[in-house]
Amino acid sequence: MSIQPESAVILVADDDAFIRHMLTRYLEHEGYQVIEAANGEAALKLYFDHLPDLVLLDALMPGVDGFEVCQRLQTMTQGNLAPILMITGLEDEKSVDQAFAIGVVDYVTKPIHWAVLRQRVRRLIHQHRLERQLREANYQLQQLTVIDSLTQVANRRRFDEYLLQEWDRALRGHLPLSLIIGDLDHFKPYNDHYGHQAGDRCLQAVAQALDHCSSRASDLVARYGGEEFAVILPNTAMAGAMQVGDRLVKAIQALALPHAASPTAPIVTLSCGGATVMPRADLLPANLILTADQALYQAKGRGRNQVRGTAVVLPTPEPWFSAKP
Numbered sequence: 001m002s003i004q005p006e007s008a009v010i011l012v013a014d015d016d017a018f019i020r021h022m023l024t025r026y027l028e029h030e031g032y033q034v035i036e037a038a039n040g041e042a043a044l045k046l047y048f049d050h051l052p053d054l055v056l057l058d059a060l061m062p063g064v065d066g067f068e069v070c071q072r073l074q075t076m077t078q079g080n081l082a083p084i085l086m087i088t089g090l091e092d093e094k095s096v097d098q099a100f101a102i103g104v105v106d107y108v109t110k111p112i113h114w115a116v117l118r119q120r121v122r123r124l125i126h127q128h129r130l131e132r133q134l135r136e137a138n139y140q141l142q143q144l145t146v147i148d149s150l151t152q153v154a155n156r157r158r159f160d161e162y163l164l165q166e167w168d169r170a171l172r173g174h175l176p177l178s179l180i181i182g183d184l185d186h187f188k189p190y191n192d193h194y195g196h197q198a199g200d201r202c203l204q205a206v207a208q209a210l211d212h213c214s215s216r217a218s219d220l221v222a223r224y225g226g227e228e229f230a231v232i233l234p235n236t237a238m239a240g241a242m243q244v245g246d247r248l249v250k251a252i253q254a255l256a257l258p259h260a261a262s263p264t265a266p267i268v269t270l271s272c273g274g275a276t277v278m279p280r281a282d283l284l285p286a287n288l289i290l291t292a293d294q295a296l297y298q299a300k301g302r303g304r305n306q307v308r309g310t311a312v313v314l315p316t317p318e319p320w321f322s323a324k325p
Contacts, residue, residue, distance in 0.1 A: 008125050009033045009050055013043035013069065014058035014087065019110075023056060023087075026114060027121070040064025044072060052082050053125050059088035059099070059107075067102060074103045083124040087112065148223040150200060151207030159222035159230055163285050166218075166234045171279040178233040178241035181292045182210070182248055182272040185304040187227040189261035190268065202257055202268060203227065209251040213244065230292075238276040238309055245272040245307030253305070264304050271299040274309035287312050 010032050014020040017038070024034045035050050037043035040061050047055065055073075059066040066086055073081050086099050086107040099107055106124060108117050146158035154162070163179070170177040184190075184206065191199040203223075210229055211221045224230040231248070233241055249270050257268040273296025277288050291312045299308040 008054070009035065009052040010054045010056060010121070011035045011037060011043060011046055011050065011052040011082075012056045013037040013040065013061070013066070014056075015039055015061040016058070019058070019087075019112075023112075026117075030118065030121075032121075040066065040069045043069050044076075047073060047081075048076075053128055054082055054121060055084045056121075057084050057086050057104075059086050059090055059095070067098060070099075070102045070104055079103070083128050085120060085124060148207075151204055151223050153207045153211050153229070154220055154222035156222065156225060159220070159224060159232070162220050162222075163232055163288075166232060167279050167285045167288075170234065171281070173235075174278070175235045176237045176276055176278055177288065178236040178238065178244075178274060178276040179288050179292045180231040180233065180241060180245050180248065180272050180274045180307070181224060181289070181296050182229045182231070182245075182270045183296060183300070184227040184252075185264060185269045185271055185300075186259065186262045189263075190259055193259075193261035205255055205257065206252055206268070206270070209255055210248055213247045213251050219244075236276070238274070238311060241274040241276055242307060242309050245274045245309065248272055249305060249307050269305035271296060271304045272307035273297070273299055274307060275312055276309070277312035283312070 010027055012020055012023045012027070012034055014023065015038055020036055020038070024036055027034050035046050035052065037046050041064055043055070043057065044064070057066040057069060066088070070084055070086075073084070081103075083105040084103065086104045087110065088095065088099070088107055089110040090096070091109055096107070106120055108120060146154060148155040166177055169175070184202075187199070190202065207221070207223060207229065210231070214221050214231065218234045220232040222230050222232070231244065233244060236244075249272055252268060252270040255268065259266060259268045262269075273292045273294065275288050275291035275295055277283065277291070291310060295308045295310050299306050302308070
């Protein structure tokens, strides 16, 4: 088992200064970095200051004991915390069951058997690192499924998922939902004139500029397809959507990417169409997309390099009464 102990950090929490000193000396001799806490409150603070690979926690401490420290850490980290090895003189069934029930992964009893402690520390750190590597790998894999590989903004799959999610949220909360669809003007002539590699670099620059225009964590910038981009704006009325659309248009202008093949401007420009809706049970997200698309065509037809917007036209409700013959 290879774990490179010199890079591992262990938090030792014990109110007994002698035990704490002995643990620290032993673990440092094994090559670990050790942080000491003389009580439960200090242990909680030091945990978040240093994010250790392992916690050696005394069960019985005055004030906040080891059981409460473990429970608080579980709550504060939502269960995503380093393994806790409890050190205790308690060997009764109730105490052992309580320890495992609150998230302790292993325990050693006092007086400490140092060879046993050594192996358990090594095993727990090794397991913790493997679990962390697995979480990171899973995160990277998840990113690959939702991020456009060329532009590094959300891809079409993520766009579809997020639009449905925010539609449902807006429907429940009676909130407005806005969408902007932007399309680069005369992008085919750009590719033909400068080549596809230059076209890819252009898309990357445009995507990053659009992403920087997103001022809220809830907004989503996505590559909708080809040279089209979309921005989902939760809880945003038409006026706010038009402000964002105007920022998008100006951000692409500010890039000043030369476009010698454009018949309308000497630089790369963006046309945007925006739409806003108050979601209802008789509407679908497709209604919002269609309306934003129609607004985009208006922007193209009126000279490009601008934003146009409109509200989703609601269907006329069916009459609730029956006409008499």
